[in-house]
Amino acid sequence: MSEHLPGFRDFYPDDLARRNHLFAILREVAVRFDFREFDAPVLEPLDLYLEKSGEEIATQLFHFTDQGGREVALRPELTPSLARLVADKAESLKKPIKWFHLGEHFRYERPQKGRLRSFFQFNADLIGEASPSADAELIALLVSLLEECGLHSEIFQVRLSDRITWSLFLEDRKVPQEKRSDLLDVIDKSSRRDPEATLEALETLLPGEGKAFLDAVDELKSIDTLEGITERLHSFSQSEEDEAARRAEDWKVLINRLESLGCIDAITIDLGIVRGLAYYTGFVYEAFETSGESRALAGGGRYDHLISKLSGGSSDLPASGFALGDVTLADCLEANGLLPEIDVGPDLYLIAGGQDERVVALQDSSRLRKAGYAVTYPLREQGFGKQFREAGKSGAVFALVYGEEELAAGKVKVKDLTSGAEKSVESGSLIEELLAIEEAGGLAVES
């Protein structure tokens, strides 16, 4: 039955109106935070993605060989393209770079709730600033985006974590360097896996120490206050100026900024968030519905070495950013009754009695359209009753009636389709009259 490819969507006008409405909100909020919109190609060299993520990623890409023999792929994410844009002009771009992007992405994966093969993603990145103030700005933007879509902190929370804190934890426990990335992976999964499986995985990596390690991990994950984090980090410290002490200071700066920016209510400290990706280097976060079940609304974090890696070392800039997907966002809004029905009706619906009246109505439609009104009229000859019915169903704000009487008197009858009230106006001053009526908030019913 399905006419589109699996994981792809058709957007009928009502659907697209809703999508555009949401996108307009996202764009507007991003601009308020002084982020600039950019774009990049949808189709990129396959290598761009293999370099970042390895060969295995190819099975999850839409990729093919083009007629020129080039291996190409539809973009599954934006970061590699962004890194190229930034690296190419790293010298001349004013720092910090605050850019955002809203576009379609493609991943060849099993479609599920909240995850399709084609989806739109809002990306925001802040490049060239390594301090936690940049992370705070991004998180504040994320919270604002969700709030302006109608959500609030009782519906969603941004779970905040830090990979450096985890590294210091591993360091403190004297875990060999080569096992750290695997352990972070196990820790990342531990929140959505049953404890037995986690214990088993830990025991494999650290024979004999699995249980003790798991207890220590759970203890760290249970911390949900700045004081708790600070205390724990100082327990890793050897001196007042080592990395653990500096990280405690970073946490303090970040949390204080988030407080000042007014979004602390939407933040939960939760070290259970690690994010699977190896390239994250600092604070990481994911936005979730508090109701629990659904997948992350958004996710992001700091990736200080990625631009260097993707640019082949030609430029090295600290960076941080997040992505917000349209599928989970729309699901969340719908579940909370916040998906608006967008009215796509015209401003004016013209109703004409006969041939002569129609000529005048069409002439007016031309004037009105040039003046900026969305104008429509029935394409076929129809009776008044029928035309009024159509006018009502069209969603138009006003009907303009061109009948025999109006034509003879050089007038047009304006009908407010919401209130049902009518007013005859001089044909020559129609636009002025319409403006006055709109100014007054419509035509009132005579009492």
Added chain:
RNA sequence: GCGAUAGUAGCUCAGUUGGUUAGAGCACCGGCUUGUGGUGCCGGGGGUCGCGGGUUCGAAUCCCGUCUAUCGCCCCA
């Protein structure tokens, strides 16, 4: 890629232990209606019952396969 459940009109669904020409509401189109709609009345179009095969005198109904969707696993940039 692996398991589980489902699939009947554009949408939501009904369809008796297998039995004539598969129905309803909403939506859509037309008429009543060349001067008043969204909210009246009458009528109409629209289905290879997801697709393919099998069992049977006969299949929307039972069996197998397949596709798609949903849920769980893997993954989640």
